[in-house]
Every structure is written in structure tokens, then in C-alpha cells.
Amino acid sequence: MSEHSPLDLAAGDPYGPHNLPYGVFTPTGDDRPRVGVRYGDHVLDAGAAAAALGSPHADLLRQPVLNPLMAAGRPAWQAVRAGIREWLTDPGHRAAVEPLLHPLDGVTLHLPFEVADYVDFYASEHHATNVGRIFRPDGEPLTPNWKHLPIGYHGRAGTVVVSGTPVVRPNGQRKAPADPAPSFGPSLRLDIEAEVGFVVGAPSVLGEQVPLSAFRDHVFGLCLLNDWSARDIQAWEYVPLGPFLGKSFATSVSAWITPLDALEQAWTAPPARDRALLPYLDDAEAVPAGLDLHMSVAINGHTVSNPPFSGMYWTAAQQLAHMTVNGASLRTGDLFASGTVSGPEPEQRGCLLELTWSGRDPLELPDGKRTFLEDGDEVTLTAWAPGPDGSRVALGEVTGRIAPAVTG
Numbered sequence: 001m002s003e004h005s006p007l008d009l010a011a012g013d014p015y016g017p018h019n020l021p022y023g024v025f026t027p028t029g030d031d032r033p034r035v036g037v038r039y040g041d042h043v044l045d046a047g048a049a050a051a052a053l054g055s056p057h058a059d060l061l062r063q064p065v066l067n068p069l070m071a072a073g074r075p076a077w078q079a080v081r082a083g084i085r086e087w088l089t090d091p092g093h094r095a096a097v098e099p100l101l102h103p104l105d106g107v108t109l110h111l112p113f114e115v116a117d118y119v120d121f122y123a124s125e126h127h128a129t130n131v132g133r134i135f136r137p138d139g140e141p142l143t144p145n146w147k148h149l150p151i152g153y154h155g156r157a158g159t160v161v162v163s164g165t166p167v168v169r170p171n172g173q174r175k176a177p178a179d180p181a182p183s184f185g186p187s188l189r190l191d192i193e194a195e196v197g198f199v200v201g202a203p204s205v206l207g208e209q210v211p212l213s214a215f216r217d218h219v220f221g222l223c224l225l226n227d228w229s230a231r232d233i234q235a236w237e238y239v240p241l242g243p244f245l246g247k248s249f250a251t252s253v254s255a256w257i258t259p260l261d262a263l264e265q266a267w268t269a270p271p272a273r274d275r276a277l278l279p280y281l282d283d284a285e286a287v288p289a290g291l292d293l294h295m296s297v298a299i300n301g302h303t304v305s306n307p308p309f310s311g312m313y314w315t316a317a318q319q320l321a322h323m324t325v326n327g328a329s330l331r332t333g334d335l336f337a338s339g340t341v342s343g344p345e346p347e348q349r350g351c352l353l354e355l356t357w358s359g360r361d362p363l364e365l366p367d368g369k370r371t372f373l374e375d376g377d378e379v380t381l382t383a384w385a386p387g388p389d390g391s392r393v394a395l396g397e398v399t400g401r402i403a404p405a406v407t408g
Helices: 044-050 065-069 073-089 092-098 125-135 212-218 230-237 316-324
Strands: 024-027 035-041 041-047 101-103 109-110 118-121 152-154 160-162 171-174 183-186 196-199 219-226 251-254 294-299 302-305 335-337 364-365 368-369 378-386 394-405
Touching: 024 041, 035 044, 041 044, 041 092, 041 230, 044 073, 065 073, 073 092, 092 101, 092 183, 092 394, 118 316, 152 316, 160 368, 171 230, 212 219, 212 316, 219 316, 219 394, 251 294, 251 394, 302 364, 316 335
Parallel strands: 118 335, 160 251
Antiparallel strands: 024 035, 024 109, 035 041, 041 101, 118 152, 171 183, 196 219, 196 335, 219 251, 294 302, 294 378, 364 368, 378 394
């Protein structure tokens, strides 16, 4: 046993045996992606460990992406997770496991799963109300359907990128209300959206809906997500069909997928609903499906917001039920996002559109004022959830730096 073994974590490490998020990595000097599990500030080569210890799930873990494991279903997820926890905590496995732990700063992290479809929702009442007040100051902030169904739209799966990938400022058509005609060029109102993404593992059958009660049978885990938004492009294009080019240029996700089973202490009741829900969305008698996640948004290392996920009006289980109620099938690797997470207080707003009230109230940062993002700005999302015995479960961070638009 080495004097300072990576298996010996400090008390309260948020990436301890109670967490064990999955990712995909390549070590220095090796270009073969493989499944990894984060443990403290190291990454366990899960496939190599499974092979060394004779796990019946070795084939699922000796893959370049998480999709085969995700497709195996919840009994396999639970068995694999229990096995990994045992490998990392049982002193009898130290000799086999310790050489398979790679320092986090010596590996390259990759997009951990192949994205099948991508859906983005609009589940925060505080966010939706603020946006409604900004764009419809003389009308009702919420649309008539908002409290009857989780509003969402289909995004572009091919532009989901892993944390750390540069985000190139998009070009597109822009037209301010006073402009006589649209112009073309780089977005001038580039924004963030602090969100949580849910990753589907087990698929469903075309024509059959997924009920609220089946949420944990289909969803493998979750991750932090930044759905970058070009507000000026979006404002000109979205009537009448909704978001398109203003959203589809990049969506950043964490390199780590936190299993739902790591969040047993984080489940909580969602806010009280003040509208009767149709039966397929009615969760009054269901197991609580809200999540107590504490999020933070930083620009260039300076915290600008702390959105609370526990206040989200619509839960991920309701979003999944609504997404499939028409018979649409789930595929392994489907990703659906919560929508911008915002709380009731100004310092809890999850996007610059809200934080600056559409540019009216600039943020004061150590390196200058911001209304929207400038080239070179780096945005980082972090979060934690309550774990067992007062511990914390850290969610993998999402970082992206704005690169200048490509001009030709």
C-alpha cells in the first residue's frame, strides 16, 4: 500500500463512495477511450477493474461510451454500482484497484455518451415569469398552457459538447425592434442557461407512454448542462415556431453523469401546484421527484448566481411522462434538460437575460461590466446535493469559454 493512496479520501470528499459518477476518459499516452468512475481527484478505469476482479459486467464497462451500460437497465446499473463501491472500499481489493486509478489532471475527458435526441424544457416558474415580464410587460407573464403541461422543444443532438469545449460565437440574422430590416453577423446578446440534464438509459416502445412511476427505470443519471443562447438571433427567428439557430449552435454538458442512486438524500417534494393536473402528470400521490440541488454560476471565476433546483415547478419525471404521452419512444442516450433554473431572488437567476434584465442592469464583475457574454469569457456551472450523514454529492462542473465568431 502506498503512503498516500488515492483510495484514502479525506473525510467528506464530495466524490467519495457515496457518489461515483461515470465518465469516459483517455489516460496520457493512450488514445483508447474507456469508461471511468471518479473517486476523489482520480479516475478509476472501470473496465480494467471489472476484468481484474472477475465482474460479470466487464463487457459493459470495457466500452468507449456509456451507452451499453445505460441500455442494460436499472438492475444492471445497481449491480455495477455496488460492485464498484466494493472495489474501491474493500481493503482486500487494494492491490488490484490502486494501479487502475489515474490522476484527474493526467487524463482527457470526453463526451460520456452518444446523444440520441435532445429536448429542452422550460420548467422554472421564476424563470418563465421573469422572461414573460421582460418580453410582455403589459400582459400576463405566463402563457395559458404553462401550468398545465411542461413546455419544451426539440434541440440538436449533434451540437451537445463536453465541458471544456470552446463555444464559438454564432452568426445569424438579427433585428432589433427599431431596425427597418434584419442584418447578419455575430450574436451581440450571447447568453447562458444554467440547467440540469437527464440522460435516458433504458429505451421504451414506440406507441407506449412512460408513466411517472417508471422514471427511475428509464433515467440512468443526470448532469449539469449549459444551453448557450443567442438572444438576438432567437428573438428574430422564434415566432411562430420557437427556438432554432439561436439555441442549436452548442449545448455543454458535464463530463460526469451522476447516477440517480447517488441522490437518495436529495429527493424532495416540488412546489405546491395551484392548477389541477391531468392524470398522467398528477404526482400528488407519487414518490417525491423534485431534487434539492444547489447550483452556482461563475463568469471568469466570479460567482454571479446561485440558482436552487428544488424550486422547479415541473419535475423530470413529469417531463419524461409528457415527452412520451403521445407515444414517442425513448432511445438510449436521449438527453432532456430542465430549462433555465432560477429562484425567486435576483441573485438566484440562471441566465444573463434575467440577471441584467435584458441588458438594462449590467453586472459588475472584477474585470468590467457585463450585459451579455464577451469573447474570452469563461462560464462555469457547479452544483452539489445533500448526501448521506451530512455529506455532499458533487455534480461534475460544466465550463465553456467563448471563442470569436467565424467570419468569411
